[in-house]
Amino acid sequence: MPNPNEESDLRTAAERDRDRILYSSAFRRLGNVTQVVGTAEIQLFHNRLTHSLKVAQIGRRLAERLTRTAPPEHLEAAGWIDPNVVESACMAHDLGHPPFGHIAEEELQRCFNDFKTDSFEGNAQSFRIVNKLAVRSLEDPAEKGLNLTRATLRAILKYPWAYGADEHLPKSRSKWGTYFSERSAFERALEGYSGALPAAEARLMDWADDVAYAVHDVEDFFRAGLIPLDRLAASLEERRRFLEYLGQRFPKWDPKVSSATLDSLADVVFPSEPYSGSVVDRATLHDFASYMIGRYLSAVTLDEKGEVHLGDEERIQVEILKQLTWMYVIDDPALATIQAGYRRVVHELFGQLQDWTVKAWDDFQRSARLPTQLRNLMAIARDDSEGWKAAGNDSNVVAARVTADYISSLTEAQALNLHLRLTGGEFRGSALESWLRR
Secondary structure, three states, rough: OOOOOOOOOOOOOHHHHHHHHOOHHHHOOOOOOEOOOOOOOOOOOOHHHHHHHHHHHHHHHHHHHHHHHOOHHHOOOOOOOHHHHHHHHHHHOOOOOOOOOOHHHHHHHOOOOOOOOOOOHHHHHHHHHHHHHOOOOOOOOOOOOOOOOOOHHHHHHHOOHHHHHHHOOOOOOOOEEOOOOHHHHHHHOOOOOOOOOOOOOHHHHHHHHHHHHHHHHHHHHHOOOOOOOHHHHHOOHHHHHHHHHHHHHHOOOOOOHHHHHHHHHHHOOOOOOOOOOOHHHHHHHHHHHHHHHHHHHEEEEOOOOOOEEEEEHHHHHHHHHHHHHHHHOOOOHHHHHHHHHHHHHEEHHHHHHHHHHHHHHHHHHHHHOHHHHHHHHHHHOOOHHHHHOOOOHHHHHHHHHHHHHOOOOOOHHHHHHHHHHHHHOOOOOOOOOOHOOO
């Protein structure tokens, strides 16, 4: 259907990118995907959608600040910085995040252990979604995904390399930004670009993500009574416990720097009383978050080569704040036991769905019984010659990719519902429920 407003559309290309991501179903799904704890918790926590919206706000303000304060020659060396591109990348950065948090990403990677040519990674999955899996328009059959600009695609590439592309690259075996099945989109993103990688706009997206994660998760879990900011402010013994945890988790960190950084936070900005929900406490916590975000926005500069630099003290502070969530929440037995169950759900879903997909590959009757979205993803894979080549023309590997595509498209409620159906668990749903057919 032609767009009646096409001629009067005054948006820039980057503004259209932002709007396409905002209106995608992949973005909407993030409202029911874990940030740290499950989305079914009664306590009000950030989920992946609220997290992404705040990352986008921080990223945009970072970009706007640099465009107003950095010398023009520094901006030119960076290839210029567009706040809409940074905001778009921030909104897209978690689209490929599977249900149940990072433990699902780790479990899907284990499920790929038998396939040496590729694996699963949330950043690469986000890149795959915007380039091949998202559906925007049928006007141009050759147009796939959201048809984003090169600038936005480049800004999404926090890890601008493929899986195992170069053993000398940092994290090339644990983190990567694209699968080989999206090689052409990856090359298009970097076409004509001669600057340092990751690009400046990708670095801004990455820092915005770190800041949002560090500040807002600490805010959430202090409010819930899990992270004891007040005890860290008052008790040297509590600080010692946390520093011991840091030393065990990161033995290469300088303990003197960690201690000094924690002291600067605890003595100056941490609340001195436990959170009670009073108006005063709510205002104090808001002031804490606002002050920290403002400080971390101001810590970003752009040098004469167009490269992004972060203040050393602020960078270490953000890492300290992130580790508070790890010690007091993620590594707590209450969450760890739940995550063990979620791992099992993901593992069993992958096994059952991949087996079903392989058997249905050339069997119309079997394929007709697949969940509709899984069948749609299988059709995309059938037509993807680049994906077949990347998989070594092995239908089992392609079926694994389709299965991972499907699992990472589910909300947590859908994943749990489907697991109960496939494993014969106690389930009071109905065969007439519609979400599997849509």
